[in-house]
Amino acid sequence: MSVRTERKAAWRVVFLNDAVTRMSYAVMVLRKLFGFDEATATKHMLEAHEQGRSVVWVGMRENAEAHVFSLQQWHLSATLEPDEES
Numbered sequence: 001m002s003v004r005t006e007r008k009a010a011w012r013v014v015f016l017n018d019a020v021t022r023m024s025y026a027v028m029v030l031r032k033l034f035g036f037d038e039a040t041a042t043k044h045m046l047e048a049h050e051q052g053r054s055v056v057w058v059g060m061r062e063n064a065e066a067h068v069f070s071l072q073q074w075h076l077s078a079t080l081e082p083d084e085e086s
Helices: 023-034 038-051 061-073
Strands: 011-016 053-059 078-082
Touching: 011 038, 011 061, 023 038, 023 053, 023 061, 038 053, 053 061, 061 078
Parallel strands: none
Antiparallel strands: 011 053, 011 078
């Protein structure tokens, strides 16, 4: 059995850029949901704005799904993907 199959695979929460959400709103939501400070939330917002996406969280699938759902409830775009580095 490989090391990867012995432990649970990690999943990424990917925050996606959109054309309608105000940057200040995205920063506020990232701070509220993930507990980021202003600088960290702004870094993720700018990364999504400039590169189209930013990985904001990595962990167990069930928790990652909950984070994606929470972001979507705040009308922000997010998706889930396997963390290939885990």
